[in-house]
Amino acid sequence: MGNTVFIPAATVAEQIKPALGRIQGHITAGSLKRPRIHSGQKGPARNIGAEWEVPLVHVRTGLPAWGTNGTIIGGVAEEAWRSTDPVSLQMELGSNLVEANFRPRPLELGTFTGMRAEMEGILGLLNRSCGHHGLAVVSTGILPTLATGKLNEGNFSAKPRYAVLTNALEQYLGARIRSGTIECGGEELPIGWCVATEIANTSIQFHEEVA
Incomplete structure (x- = not known):
């Protein structure tokens, strides 16, 4: 893989902990009230949830594991059902991507500590399911082993909504979207149609419930 840096799945939880720790340190019950006051929102604290998108890769090569997210989610669902521990996973746009949805909880002190524990539990379930298929989870913004030539409709997840979204954008934007490019590391990547x-973008996003 040349100079590509591959992040072992075993280090994922340790990478995430500091970020959540910093968030926990900066957010207090008092500071969370101020944005609501400025925006005219009053009343009790809302709930907060999160979605976490992660790529699946082949352990031996570090390359994206296309077409595997349905299998891995199925394995997690079976284990979660046996343990009666609810977990919400779904297929993301790329067929090598899994999205985990965290349980909503009150936005207060200790919230992010609980979310970190939930994240570690989800990671454990994913890793166990991946282990049966020679796969691993890598948590990163853009997977270093992702080739631009793989960013195409053939690597979409098997969910109708992604094809519908693509068709709608093509009809609405027409030639404007077909002629665009993105510069990435000195290389022009066609946006296409x-x-x-x-598919290249994964993240963890925190969402606060608003009125």
Whole structure:
């Protein structure tokens, strides 16, 4: 893989802990009230949830594990059902991507500590399911082993909504989306006529419930 840096799955939880720790340190019950006051929102604290998108890779090569997210999610669902521990996973746009949805909880002191524990539990379930198929989870913004030529509709997850979204964008934007490019590390990446470039983007997002 040349100079590609591959992040072992075993280090994922340790990478995430400091970020959540910093968030926990900066957020207090008092500071969370101020944005609501300024925006005219009053009343009790809302709930907060999160979604976490992670790529699946082949352990031996570090390359994206295309077409595997349904299998891995199925394995997690079976284990979670046996343990009666609810977990919400779904297939993301790329067929090598899994999205985990965290349980909503009150936004207060200790919230992010609980979310970190939930994240570690989800990671454990994913890793166990991946282990049966020679796969691993890598938590990173853009997977270093992802080739631009793989960002195409052929690597979409098997969910109708992604094809519908692509068709809708093509009809709405027409030639404007077909002629666009993105510069990435000195290389121009064609946007093309679909949303396939979104396959390269993974993140963890925190969402606060608002009125």
